[in-house]
Amino acid sequence: MTDARAIDELRTRFQTDLASASTSRDLQTVRDRYLGRKGGAIAGLMKQVASAAPADRPTLGRLANELKRDIDQALRERRTAAGADRPSADAIDVTLPGRGAAPGRRHPLTALREQIETIFARMGFTVLEGPEVEDEYHNFEALNMPADHPARDMQDTLYLADPLAAETASGPHDHPRTLLRTHTSGMQIRHMETHAPPVRIIAPGRVYRRDNLDVTHTPMFHQVEGLLVGEGVTMADLKGTLEAFLRELFDPDTKVMFRPSFFPYTEPSAEVFIGCLFCDGKGCGVCKKTGWLEILGSGMVHAAVFEAVGYDPERYTGWAFGLGIERVAMLKYRVDDIRLFYENDLRFLEQFPA
Ligand SMILES: [Zn+2]
Known part of the structure; x- marks a missing residue:
């Protein structure tokens, strides 16, 4: 069961999680937690909306979609602000081959x-x-x-x-x-x-x-x-x-x-x-x-x-x-x-x- 207040609570929880995320890895964790296709909070919310009383579905559906859109937008803004599209120190892929040093040569x-x-x-x-x-x-x-x-x-x-x-x-x-x-x-x-x-x-x-x-x-x-x-x-x-x-x-x-x-x-x-x-x-x-x-x-x-x-x-x-x-x-x-x-x-x- 869900209602408008439960959706508001989910929004508040997301805002708290987002505020405490500091690295690009944290942001990815928050994204998975809310927008993950399997087990994400929004995916769960959508299922609940689908099983709500027919009279409540249009309103709840609209609120759920607004929340989904707002979460997605908030996460994008944070990534851009943090420059997280660039590889950061916590995103080093140690499995990549190293860069070879270019040897000097005679003219x-x-x-x-x-x-x-x-x-x-x-x-x-x-x-x-x-x-x-x-x-x-x-x-x-x-x-x-x-x-x-x-x-x-x-x-x-x-x-x-x-x-x-x-x-x-x-x-x-x-x-x-x-x-x-x-x-x-x-x-x-x-x-x-x-x-x-x-x-x-x-x-x-x-x-x-x-x-x-x-x-x-x-x-x-x-x-x-x-x-x-x-x-x-x-x-x-x-x-x-x-x-x-x-x-x-x-x-x-x-x-x-x-x-x-x-x-x-x-x-x-x-x-x-x-x-x-x-x-x-x-x-x-x-x-x-x-x-x-x-x-x-x-x-x-x-x-x-x-x-x-x-x-x-x-x-x-x-x-x-x-x-x-x-x-x-x-x-x-x-x-x-x-x-x-x-x-x-x-x-x-x-x-x-x-
Ligand atoms: Zn010649």
């Missing part, structure tokens, strides 16, 4: 530099590092590029602020200036100044040019310098070593071509090309229809460079090369915008072998 340029170092280390080369702030002597003069040498115009140099500039504001500089090195070739000089032949080194590192940022240029990029000096060293040694290096770096079937070129610190000089990786030598947009991609510069060390470091050019010969790590990375991984390497976007970086 693709670092990984590539280390691969290049490994290839040359196996061939007996020592890996050197040197200063990024260089003086004009090691960056230019000793490499057969005196102050008036036109080759200095080939590289737009970032000079450091000169503390003596005010005293020498006009006229040529009569003291050495410092600069951000424009190439790693200065390491040839620094090493030969302090070591007698034979020499077998590579020197990877950052270099700087006054370039505007675009798809193929950045004001800072990475080079690897290589130098081998001894008695009886010939251009055949240069060719064999670089072919072995490029075939290991790219592919055992890589075609390699040497073409005469000019650099102030090597004579003769050669630009080195590999068969286009994109069109198999047939000619495409990347290789400008030539079937070849320029990959590095090289040559036999100029006698003037040996004289600058006190080596006897009659007794010793040697070869040197320089390559850009970004350029190799762009060709090897088919990246068409150099800026992507510096944006630290994980979606880009995660595509490379670590």
